[in-house]
Amino acid sequence: MNFFERMKQLTGVSLNNVQKQAVRFHEGPLLLLASPGSGKTTTLNMKIGYLMLVKKVPAKRILAITFSKASARDMEERFEQFFGRLTNERVAFSTIHSFAYKVVREYFYKHQIDYTLIEGNVSENLHKKVILRNLFSEQVKQAPTEDEMDELVTYISFVKNRMVATDEALKKVNCSIGSAAKIFRAYEDFKKQNAKHVLLDFDDMLTYCLDILQRDAEIRTKYQHLYEYVLTDESQDNSVVQHEIVTILAAPQNNLCVVADDDQSIFMWRGADVTKLLSFQQTYPNGKVLTMAQNYRSTPEIVDTANTFIKRNRNRYDKKMFTENPKGEPITIHNMRRYDLQLNYVVQEIQKSPNPKEVVVLYRNNASAIRLIDLLEKKDIPFYMKDVDVKFFKHWIVEDILNFMRLSYNDRRADILEKIYTKMNAYIKKAQMQVLLRDGEDTSCFDRLQKNTHAPYQEQALRKAKKNIQKMNTLPPDEAIQLIRRDLGYDKTLKNRAEHLGFNEENLLSIVSQLEHIAEGLPTLEAFAKRLKELEEIMKTSRFNKNENVATLSTMHSSKGLEFDTVYMLDLVDGVIPSKDDVKAYKAGDVEKMEEAVRLFYVGMTRARKHLELLTYNQKDEETTRPSAFLEDVKKILLGEEVGELQLSDVVEKSENKRPKEIITNKKFQKKVVRELPKDAIQQQQDLQRGLKVLHQVYDLGYIKKVTDDEIEIVFDHYGSKKFMVDYCLTNGMLRFAEGISQT
Structure with a gap:
């Protein structure tokens, strides 16, 4: 044998x-x-x-x-x-x-060199990030934000792993921190200042x-x-x-x-x-x-589509993935009108799943998970999150918003005002702030500042700021955040910072929008702060659900090596995948980033064994969006059209995309998925009347506050007011009749 x-x-x-x-x-x-x-x-x-x-x-x-x-x-x-x-x-x-660590230890022992690890579970005083934070402050003359720290750590890891050696090459590595190369050199010198006692991080092992x-x-x-x-x-x-x-x-x-x-x-x-x-x-x-x-994992529908999609990359081995598995369901593409409808749909599908453990929701960026997690928790749907990342809750923007709210409870707190005075339109100078911190008075900071204004327009700005800060305390948290953004000029601050410091403006504004959505329906500012802590803890503890019968949430990067019966890929819009940086580099003649984005999309698709759904939307908050260029190419593949090398011409919105959901079927398989609606679902628009009590598939009991030809507004018992597209609710059976008519 x-x-x-x-x-x-x-x-x-x-x-x-x-x-x-x-x-x-x-x-x-x-x-x-x-x-x-x-x-x-x-x-x-x-x-x-x-x-x-x-x-x-x-x-x-x-x-x-x-x-x-x-x-x-x-x-x-x-x-x-x-x-x-x-x-x-x-x-x-x-x-x-x-x-590598084994080799390094042997060499150090041989040459009697002591060493100390500065990464992982080590002393906080001699930790890699502490060293880098101090070096950053020395070079830039101000403390780094968490975003800047993350970017600096990534930059250093990249140049060491790519073996970037010369000063000229270091400067060419993409990084928004202008002093990154100098900080890197200073960091390397710091670790080697004692030749007989070396400081060692994980990349140094290599x-x-x-x-x-x-x-x-x-x-x-x-x-x-x-x-x-x-x-x-x-x-x-x-x-x-x-x-x-x-x-x-x-x-x-x-x-x-x-x-x-x-x-x-x-x-x-x-x-x-x-x-x-x-x-x-x-x-x-x-x-x-x-x-x-x-491929022993997936259906022919998934394998053939993914195989055709990846061929647009030029820098690859020519191969043809195939499978002998039996035919299955077609890949489904949903084009939602709004971002929140995408989340509602996915939550509804998880809720209906007979085996949630075989469901995964994929997204490119961890920030995409925050509102999804908020919605899942409100519906009491447990989940497992792979590679939990709670940096969102530590972000300086989140801390800014909370500080504005703290100040509204006590505008005598100069220590709080010091953290945000440069981020509001009160025109407060650093010297004024220093005087305020020293005077020791126990009255409104804004009243004290008016005693020493530096220009006539500042006096008016201070009065207006004081009024808005005090008003904030009386508002629901979502309206308070709107006031911070609009009346206190925080959005303008973010745009200026993005322009001058090289941050991504869209990402910064997106964080504030996410906070605003989390705040919806919450009664007080304290409830909002408590909700943020709850969500952070929920994400951390989700790891204990790993082996339970719950859905998995994961970035596309972290999903590699995993497989599930059902895969939902979210946020498939231009600017996310491919990202703006991917497109910018591609247009400049550098294809590396774009080809990697194609590979990332391919990895997401090939996680699915039986059922793959791709989701996009036309609007997020106040921004109009467009389907990902990759999604448009997948549509062509499914419709049997020829697809050549990746094209980055503007994606034209087809009339068919105006539908809230579209199902695209590969012509080879000629099969459509027909979803059964609940028997008591409301399917006629004339049945939607103001004051009618309804049951929503995701948000439960509420009453109709307003209805037009296109949009319906419903006030829910536990989630506050939400707006939906009428045709989406009717087509997908999202609403059912509840007993009685609201008197509100």
């Missing part, structure tokens, strides 16, 4: 011809291109088992490198499942960072490891002899420095197996470099390239 027959008998795993070729190939370099759902982890484990059981390679001579700890655990568990009863030997499944392997022949030779076979998984995510480490380790035998999919390389911002994969055969002229193109 040969190896493959034995494995089929013992594990139930039956490999296809390409997988068998990959398993048997053991001399020289191999690039194994693995399409989504093609069984790469199983194949990689079978290859390791083949080396050990057939070729009698000791486990200690095999190094399997993965991208993340989770991937390493998954491979280790899979190996145990397949071969735990067949051998007592265990292979070293390691992340690239943990291997750069030090590479330098050691290049310069220390003893250590390099030791590891090259120790590992006869080197296998790397998810290699499309490897950065330049990681690729270089693997190349040195595999030499001189070059018994290297690189498992990757160039079409799923989506971490360029973290230093990943897909060109290293594309030049594999130049690096290894005698190397072999195999393509595992059979």
Whole structure:
């Protein structure tokens, strides 16, 4: 009985011809291109088992490198499942960072160099972010915002992983922080100021490891002899420095197996470099390239569409993903009139799902999840959020809004006014603020400021500001935020900051809009502040729902490697995916960012086994939006039209897009999804009368306050006033009759 027959008998795993070729190939370099759902982890484990059981390679001579700890655990568990009863030997499944750290520790011990980790669970006084915050303040002469800190950390990680060395090259790396290159140089000098006691962050593990392997022949030779076979998984995510480490380790035998999919390389911002994969055969002229193109995960409808979509990228290996799975449902595209209708629909679908654990909601940016989470929690629908990110609640804009509200309760608080005086139209000078902080009086800050105005117009501005601050305390929180934005000039402040500091204006205004929506229906400013804390805690504790029967929320980036029966992809509008930066770079002749955005969209699509829904909308808050250029291309594919290389001409709104929801079906399959409406759903517009009590599928009980030909306004018991498109409610059975007529 040969190896493959034995494995089929013992594990139930039956490999296809390409997988068998990959398993048997053991001399020289191999690039194994693995399409989504093609069984790469199983194949990689079978290859390791083949080396050990057939070729009698000791486990200690095999190094399997993965991208993340989770991937390493998954491979280790899979190996145990397949071969735990067949051998007592265990292979070293390691992340690239943990291997690099091992090399660095050995080198430091050899040369009696002390070191201190400054990232992870370490002393707060000597933490990477504390050091960078201090260096930023020294260079820029002001403390960084959380956004600036995040961008600086990303910049430093990128330049180290891409091995950007010269000052000129450092300045060319995209970063809105003008002093980023200087701060980076100062940071590197700070860590090395004591040659016998080095400060080490996670990226340093890689750069030090590479330098050691290049310069220390003893250590390099030791590891090259120790590992006869080197296998790397998810290699499309490897950065330049990681690729270089693997190349040195595999030499001189070059018994290297690189498992990757160039079409799923989506971490360029973290230093990943897909060109290293594309030049594999130049690096290894005698190397072999195999393509595992059979998808075992998804239906033909999903596989064929995704395969056609990804072909618009030029810089890729030419391959055709296929599946022998039975036909399923068509991909559905929804074009909603407004952003909130998108959220309502998804929440309704999760609520109806008989198996929520097989549902995932994908979005490009974590900020997209905030209003969705708010709505899910109000409907008492639990969820699991992958890679929880609560930076939204720590954002300086959120703190600004809360400080405006705090000041409205006590406008004598000069310490609070100090935090926001430059962000309102009261024309307060720094010197005036300093006097105010010292005077110690216990009266209104605005009255005290009027004693020492610097211009006649300021006196009027201070009176108006005082009136608005005091008025804010009497308003519901959503109206209070509107007052901050409009009457206190906060929106204007954000636009000015975006222009002068290089921030994304749309993103800043979006944060305030999200706060305004969270505030809707809440009675007081205190209730709003409490709600923000509740949402932050809900997001944090959602991780405890991981193994429960609940829907998953995830960014497209974090979803790679996952699969679900049903996938909803949200916010598919131009400016989000592709982003404005993607489009700007593309128009300037740089295709890298745009091609990665295409790959990210592709990754999202290929998470679905059976059911894929793509959602867009025509309006968000006060902004008119357009469907993503990618979505328009998917429509053409589904309609059987020819789609060439990605086009970035303005997306023309077709008349069919005016419908609140559209279902596009691939002509190959000629099948439509027909959703049954509730039996008691209101389907006639004449039944919608002012004062009528109704039950909404998402917001429950309310009464109709106003109805026109196009729009209906309903006041809900627990959510306040909401507006909906009449035809959407009627078409989708969103409303049912409730008993009685409201007297309000």
